[in-house]
Amino acid sequence: MSVLPCDAMLRIEAGSWRDYRALAEHHYRSGSPFAPTAIYAMRHDALDAAARFTGAAARPTLVGVLVMTRPQLGCTLRDHATGGRYRGLKRSEAADLLNAEVRAIARVVLDPRYRGLGLAVRLVKHALAHADTPYVEALAAMGRVNPFFERAGMVRYEAPPRLADARLLDALAEENWPHTLLACPRLFAARLSELEQVRRAWIESELRRWHRSAAFMARGEAEGVSLDEVIRLARDRLLLRCVYYLHHDPQRGAS
Numbered sequence: 001m002s003v004l005p006c007d008a009m010l011r012i013e014a015g016s017w018r019d020y021r022a023l024a025e026h027h028y029r030s031g032s033p034f035a036p037t038a039i040y041a042m043r044h045d046a047l048d049a050a051a052r053f054t055g056a057a058a059r060p061t062l063v064g065v066l067v068m069t070r071p072q073l074g075c076t077l078r079d080h081a082t083g084g085r086y087r088g089l090k091r092s093e094a095a096d097l098l099n100a101e102v103r104a105i106a107r108v109v110l111d112p113r114y115r116g117l118g119l120a121v122r123l124v125k126h127a128l129a130h131a132d133t134p135y136v137e138a139l140a141a142m143g144r145v146n147p148f149f150e151r152a153g154m155v156r157y158e159a160p161p162r163l164a165d166a167r168l169l170d171a172l173a174e175e176n177w178p179h180t181l182l183a184c185p186r187l188f189a190a191r192l193s194e195l196e197q198v199r200r201a202w203i204e205s206e207l208r209r210w211h212r213s214a215a216f217m218a219r220g221e222a223e224g225v226s227l228d229e230v231i232r233l234a235r236d237r238l239l240l241r242c243v244y245y246l247h248h249d250p251q252r253g254a255s
Contacts, residue, residue, distance in 0.1 A: 010063070010119075012126045015041030019065045023109040028141070033106035038068040038130075042123055044114075064110040066123045071102040071137060077244035078102075078137060081157045103131055105138040108148075124152035134252045138245040147243075154245035164213035165238060171206040175199070182235040189231060210234065 019041040024032070043060040071078075073095060079087050086094050105127060108120050128136055138149050150156050161169065169179050175195070181188050192200055204227060211230045212222045214237055 009045045010042060010122075011045065012040055012042045012123065015039040015065055019062055020067055020107065020109070022062055023065050023111060024107075026112055027107055027109045029107075033067050033069050035070050036067050036106070037070060037103060038127070040066045040068075040123060040127055040130075042119060062111065063114045064108070064119055064123055066105060066109075066127050067107040068103050068127060068131075068136075069106040071098050071104045073098065075137075075139075075244070077157050077159065078246070081137075081155070081244065081246045082135070101133050102135040102137060103133045105136060105149075118148075118151075120146075120148040121151045124149060124154070128153060128247050128249075131247075131249070131252060134248060134250055136247045139242045140245065141240045141242050149245040154247045157244045157246065158241070161238075162213075164210050168206055168210040168234065169238070171203060175203065179238060182231065182239055185228060185231045185235055188235075189228065207231065207234065 016039060017036070020032075020036075020039055041062060042064040044063045045060050073091070079085075086098055089097065105124065108123055110120055124138075136154070138154065140149060147156070172179055172181070177191065181191065192203060195203065207227065207230050208222060211217070211225065211233060214233060215222065215225075217225075
């Protein structure tokens with residue numbers, strides 16, 4: 001259950017690797033970000049019952065953490081978003097220019113008790129305001145489900161869907177189902193079971209047609225895959241595909 005903090009008790013400050021490690025288990029990606037350049041920690045200075053009774057100072061609770069790093073060298077969507085600014089250069093020249101102009105938001109992690117309150121947006125806005133490069137980028141596998149980077153002012157870019165993906169999404173749209181319904185395979189399957197037989201058979205057919213294309217399977221081979229597995233694969237391929245975000249402030253550094 002989310003705890004609504006008082007704004008006056010929330011602060012964002014320079015954090016440490018220890019802050020990140022304290023919340024790392026709550027992020028959907030395993031492993032640690034490489035070569036961090038800045039870490040911001042959000043803390044909640046709240047008085048517990050004992051402190052209010054004794055007059056002791058507030059004990060800060062770590063609410064969230066944001067980690068910025070140097071950018072990866074190759075990124076097709078960055079080339080698209082920047083008009084090919086870093087394309088066509090020698091590898092060493094591209095690396096020098098990227099490191100001078102771009103920082104990446106590699107992790108945004110919140111304590112689960114504080115999710116759903118817009119605090120991730122606040123962390124990202126703080127990072128953008130304190131960046132020392134004209135470009136700040138982010139890649140998010142959950143961007144379609146929780147677009148908080150966009151709410152913080154970053155621009156979204158993504159590769160166009162494959163024809164098979166677009167066909168399946170169009171089929172779901174015919175039923176007025178948002179594609180985010182795939183985020184919960186159990187709920188998706190329940191909604192599917194509620195359809196009249198003809199409509200259910202059509203959606204199942206479209207799911208299996210998409211699956212054969214996505215898994216590179218022949219019809220006979222794909223028939224042995226359960227519908228639940230097909231729905232989970234559709235969730236992973238259509239919702240967890242990385243979305244690229246970019247923020248450009250030409251007044252920072254050389255642009």
